[in-house]
Amino acid sequence: MAGAVVFMWENLQILIAAPVFNVQLILNGLTVGAIFALAGYGLALVWGVTNVKNLAQGDLVMMGGYVAYEFGKHGLNPMLALIPAAALMFAFGWLAYRLVIRRVIQLDLFTSLLATFGMAIVIQQALNLVFGPDVRTARSGLGEIKMFDGMVEITQIRLIAFALCILLAAGMVLFMKKSRMGQAIRATAQDARAARVLGVNTDRVYALTYSLNAAICGAAGVLIAMIWVIQPFYGIAYSVRAFVIVTAAGLGNLAAVVMTALGLGVIEQYSGFVLGAQFQQATIVGLLLAILIWRQIALMRHRKALQ
């Protein structure tokens, strides 16, 4: 235990003595966070509009990853899989909505949790049957960018992922604000019954929301296959991160979701550096707990002030 404290102290000193490593950590953290942001704002969308807490989030991500893997296997650049994966996953999302989600939207929380949990298991086992339990990757063929005499290195694919995350988020905000469908989605999220009364086809809105989420997850999966590895049962890590991000950021605000995801990415890197990789997840979950408690206290003060 004392040894662990010495480690932490020494690691902290490195960051102070050689600030260049901070750059590496922050860059890595931002790009890691960008990937989580993709899974996160898909979840925020579905959660906010349909009130379904989608436990199959990470498994949708894995499905997208396998599209990239298939592209790579057949000699194509996995980067090309981005759009096909998103399109395929959009179609899958539509199907999943028709078969499962539609039937549980009106029911209580537990039914929808169970239904999406069941979906997650079915997806995992199906992927396992088709692709086997081996760990897979896809190679983007892109190189690295070196900075500070090679002390800091970052892969181009990570930068692309970061750019894509910001672009997608901006596109989403525009879509929600400007398009008719976006307005319908927002109206449904605010009050589904009122929206129906005013002629919004809420069933279509729900279907579109879920499919859109699946498509974003698919795109995230393609990036993950090129940055890390995929495996039929690794989806859970992305589900957990997405839930943490959305819980911490709240549902309504896309910008907050992105900022939270990026922040968590950076914190995770620092925690891995200073405390060790075994504490990364604990730090994130601990932070979430702290945020929730702090919010509860703030809410209580607010109530007192109102009284």
Add this chain to the structure above:
Amino acid sequence: MKGITINSARLGAAVAAALVLAGPVAAADDTITLGSAISITGKYSQEGKNASDGYNLTVKMINQRGGIKINGKAYKLVIKYYDDESTPARTAQLLERLISQDGIKYMLGPYASGPTKAAAPVVEKYKIPMVEAEGASRSLFTQGYRYLFAALSTSEQYLAPAIHLAAELAQKEGKKPSDLKIAMAFENDPFSQDIRAGVEEDAKKLGMKIVVDDKLPRDLSDMSATLTKVKALRPDIIFVSGHTKGAATATRQMQEMGVNAPMVAMTHCESANLTGKFAGAAEGILCPTQWAETLKYKDDLYGSAMEFNTLFKKTYPEYNIVPYQAAQGAAAVEIWADAFRRAQSFDSEKLRDALAATDMETFYGHIKFGPAGNNIAKPMVLRQIQGGKYVVVAPSKYAADPVVFPRKPTN
């Protein structure tokens, strides 16, 4: 209720069938029947086949040479197999059946540590000796089992030889082993932590300094925080073990982040297909294995390791390369034969003592059991990826080629 009736009817039929089948085998008085519950179906089916093909080849070879002579009479070897469906619970059930219904008194192990852990208490209960060759977990040999013997090296030895290789190389360069700095990243599961314990123990003995000691989470495949630390601290050796995912992630991210050390050692290189997927980045990485055909081990039955390799491929043409599971399976039957010859008896207690006193040279390596039943005489073998191929480099006494040091990855 219905389910139970069907099950018991089925069980009854199976028991009856087993008794009919077992009858003649047990009755024949010029054979010695070994038993094994091994994975024929399920997730270990391929590895189970590798192991049992090894068992069968040695049985065939010994029988071709006239069998085993005990008190002047020659006995042929036979193995009775059951399929444990790759599940430990089934292994335990089937061992009960082999012992109490089929009357088998000499056991060969199942495949993998899990099923072996399930099998060990059963053979212990009936005092039936078992020679296993496919369960490497250190925890198998901390329970005080008397009837369990393992031909292979246990998990804590997987990466430890790299420590000694590094010490050797440091001394050649005129440095002290205690000057060496070590970075370790091991997954947080019992198997990887066993390996870590072995590395730590040997590093401490030689006074090396551990500068990074991270435990990798199971579910996330990002090592960038750990590797940034490695880059900052410039260790002399990097150790990684986290199954297929660990090997793939470490190799890829070390290249991406420009992280290197004079020596890099990791497990699961082959299952992660490092030479195929990360050709340049994997160059110079050290990977442990239980056995390699290029080793200079030999025995009377097979000749050299290479001769075993050739014979195995000729006998089972479906294999392109000979898996080490097959080699250690073949060695396990050799150990049994040797014990029978020395004991000159069918008494399981005498055979146990003969097994415990085993001290023999095989094509698979030297076999000598410690008090816990694990093989203490055979070191793990280290191979280095050189030009996209696995080349044995340590222990230097048996190695075919010199190690490339310091490591230089190519792009």
